[in-house]
Amino acid sequence: KFGIPTEVMGASFRNTGQIRELAGCDCLTISPELMKELSESTEPLERKLDPEKAKSAKIEKLELDEKKFRWMLNDNAMAYEKTGEGIRKFAADVVKLEKFVASKLGK
Incomplete structure (x- = not known):
């Protein structure tokens, strides 16, 4: 939103729900067990984080x-x-x- 160059990495996930909520994050470290669970899921993975949408977020710097x-x-x-x-x-x-x-x- 504020033009600050960053790269965000999510880590230490306990379940696939946490991973799904961060879909769109720059980098995620996902354990093999959770990666397997995600790959076997038939539930669509929807992007939740989007830099373009962040630009319109109502937050103060x-x-x-x-x-x-x-x-x-x-x-x-x-x-x-x-x-x-x-x-x-x-x-x-x-x-x-x-x-x-x-x-x-x-x-």
């Missing part, structure tokens, strides 16, 4: 500097905890992936 961003993040317990949890889980997954690749390469 939020001006943030780092100080205000950090205050708002820390003031929202769920956002703070889930952000940290997500970072820790992705970091652990990177370590697992590195070990897996190394084992396949015989290192």
Whole structure:
């Protein structure tokens, strides 16, 4: 809406309903189990997120500097905890992936 170049990635889905609600997002990381469930579904997948539609959304631009961003993040317990949890889980997954690749390469 405001012309800020971004790329959004959705992750950590618990069910296909969450994925369907983000259809149209730039990138989604979907587990093999949920991908299989989606591929076997006969329910149509409707695009929910659309940059053109976003341009007409009735929202105000939020001006943030780092100080205000950090205050708002820390003031929202769920956002703070889930952000940290997500970072820790992705970091652990990177370590697992590195070990897996190394084992396949015989290192």
